[in-house]
Amino acid sequence: MKNIFLAAAMLTTIVSCGQKELVTDAPVTPPPVVPPVVASFRVLDSTQMDNDLKALSSDAFKGRKAGMAEVVLSHQLIQSRLRQAGVDSFATGFMQEFSYLGLDRKNFLGLVKGTLYPDKYIVVGAHFDHLGVDGSGVVYHGADDNASGVAATLAMAKYFHQHKPTHSIIFALWDGEEIGLRGSAYFVNNLPAGLDLSKIKFNLNADMLARSDNNSIWASGLSHYPEYAYLVDSIKSKSATQLKSGYDKPTDPQDWTFLSDHGSFYNKNIPYLYLGVEDHPDYHKVTDTYDKINPDRFTENANIFAQMAILLDRKLN
Ligand SMILES: [Zn+2]
Structure with a gap:
């Protein structure tokens, strides 16, 4: 039905332009096309993100825990997305292996070199x-925590390979x-x-990134680094999600x-x-499932994350 209305609207436009041309006999200058804010704000591949969130949080992936055989499915999905994105790796490949509590664990690192500040x-x-x-074998699906962040980060690797940043960007998926x-701590202490x-x-x-049931999301850290407030100030007016700042000092609720x-x-x-x-009733419960995700809210929040990276790359000294 929408397509029919659209076709009718286009026909009306064409007819009215034609009538105007006949009456005035002047060349018709089409009005400039101003893309809606949403179109330029949402730069990430939402289909890919939705597919990845769904797969990572499915029963088959068994809660993405080191030591379980099924964790290899997570490793394969992440590596194949980095490969498809076309991003580089460090000399040892996408994988950074480490051991903790007697188990082999793996970070994954993709790289896009900066054009001006490599x-x-x-x-x-x-x-x-x-x-x-x-204990009963029921899967902790972790759809929001943190299949959502992984899906967004992998989509950003794809975006920045196609739209080269001025600074180098590492796309890191932590174990x-x-x-x-443990994974991020290993990385900062054992850099490639x-x-x-x-x-x-x-x-x-x-x-x-994916629940946002009250239509808000939080940027945390600015009390330590107030000079980066522009990352919130410039983006919050452009997003349908309420982007708030806080949860980063002892006087905050957390x-x-x-x-x-x-x-x-x-x-x-x-x-x-x-x-x-913010934490929600399904946080760290087996009920943090894909069906609880609002796909449009997730897409919006993932693109807030992407816009922060784009802005940071533009403004960072
Ligand atoms: Zn988490």
């Missing part, structure tokens, strides 16, 4: 691990966040060859400074911004 790096990241299964930010901490200028961390992987960067005095929704 030695200045922004790390865009999200943890892919979650809680496995409960071991749920057991104490050629990289040192002084070259890492910022960390953007996504953890829980202080999220060390509650996700940005904490590993904060420990090294690297500025960060964390984007995520």
